[in-house]
Amino acid sequence: MSRLSALFVGRVKEPGMYADGGGLYLQVSRSGTKSWIFRYSLNGREREMGLGPQHTITLADARVMATEARRMKLSGIDPIDARKSQRQAKRLEDARAITFNQASIAYIKANRAAWKNPKHAAQWESTLTAYADPIFGDLPVAAIDTALVMKALEAIWSEKPETASRLRGRIESVLDWATARGYRTGENPARWRGHLDKMLPARAKVQAVQHHAALPYRDLPAFMSSLRVQPGIGALALEFAILTAGRTGEVIAATWDEMDLDAATWTVPKERMKAKREHKVFLGDRALAILRPLKAAARSDFVFPGNLPNKPLSNMAMLSTLKRMNRKDLTTHGFRSTFRDWAAETTDYPSEVVEMALAHVVANKVEAAYRRGDLFEKRKGLMRDWDQAATPR
Structure with a gap:
């Protein structure tokens, strides 16, 4: 044991294996590099375990490492297998340590x-x-x-x-x-x-309940008069959204295959609805008047096309129209509240009819009635009246 000296380890240049004892060797390669090797036999199998380069691992360090390897061998543990397992565990730990x-x-x-x-x-x-x-x-x-x-x-x-x-x-x-x-x-x-x-x-x-900024329904005709003279597709989309009580996303993503101008209906597929249910909207006279010239000049699948080829209008286009009108106090979604207030205060339509027009989820008994189709027939009258209420005087 301890046959080598630090001086010898530092000076030796002749290639070969130099034993320190107890299975520890200094290996000098033909190129002159030096490294530590631990040789041992376990279960009749001869093995060599690299301990590291001599320029990093000192003779004292190598002896400590060899001693630890001998202890594992005496316990029936293969030092090489143990080191592999330790490295795998460290790699697994590192892989799991994501931020x-x-x-x-x-x-x-x-x-x-x-x-x-x-x-x-x-x-x-x-x-x-x-x-x-x-x-x-x-x-x-x-x-x-x-x-x-x-x-x-x-x-x-x-x-x-x-x-x-x-x-x-x-x-x-x-x-x-x-x-x-x-x-x-x-x-x-x-x-x-x-x-x-x-x-x-x-x-x-x-947090107090915060409602979207809404226009009082009595002011709607005057507002619509101002809106109709605004230029651009964004103004038309906003007017259409108001007349149909639609949400911004539903309107800007509307495509021509959803529109039946002869039947005066807009059928929004369930994939684009918040409640994940198909929503059928009756189109009043003014809504149809907006769509017909757009259809005649259509160069896109979208009813309200954006600036990019076959892309819909930006979801900011309607807000930009409101800003251009100096109506930063309003939001597009707020006109749904205007519609709800108007229906509640000036009409006799049942609340479930109004809720269905807004595409809100309603009670099961109303869903059953809706499946029979009578609520849509009632909603036709509601949307006709809304179209008239929004007409500039």
Whole structure:
């Protein structure tokens, strides 16, 4: 044992294997490089285990490593197999040590195809980048705990409750995904029920209900008179949205195969509806008057085409029209509230008819009536009256 000296190890240049004892050898190659080898026999099998280069591993270090290898051999453990297992475990640990930011990117990528709105992924990225990443984006996803989640949420819970609520739900989803993939274990620290609800006030208690800015229905004829003189496809799309009580996304993505001008109907497929149900809209005289010249000049599948070939109008086009009219106090969605107020205060149509016109989910008994078709017949009268109410005087 301990046959070699540090001086000899540093000076020797002749190629060969130089024994230190106990299975430890200094190997000098023909090119002059030096490394440490541990030779041993286990279960009748001769093996050589490299311990590292001499310029990094000193003689003293090599002896310690050889001693540890001999101890493992005496316990019936193959030192080479043990080192392989250790390295595999380290690689697995490193693979699992992804950051929260990496986990959120992977989650969004995995779910992007299932989201009906292409903007959904961008909204997820924006929320997490703005509020979660500065707190724990670079930390391992396995290290995210309640304290870190609370730190991200508390800063905006009272000031921006809607955003904070969405942030919490998105953090929870990412952490659930990470748990399912084996990147973390234990309870989800972003869980609301029975956990964060004990530490944060309910969103309803910190946020008054905020309605979309709506035009009083008595002012609608004057507004429509101003709207009709506005140039551009965005103004036509906005007027059509008002007359049909449609949502922005439903209107800008409308295609000509959804329109039956002879029957005066617009059938929105369930894939584009918020409630995932086909929605049939009766078109009044003015709505048809908007569509007919557009149909005659159509060069696109979309009723309201955008600037790019065969692409729909931008979802900001209607808001831009309102800004051009100096009506920043209004939103496109707010005209649905105008329609609802007008119907409730000036007509005798049942509320379920109005709700169906707005494509809201209603009670089962009304759904049954809708399937028989009578609500659509009633909605024809409602939409005719709305078309008249919106006509400039």
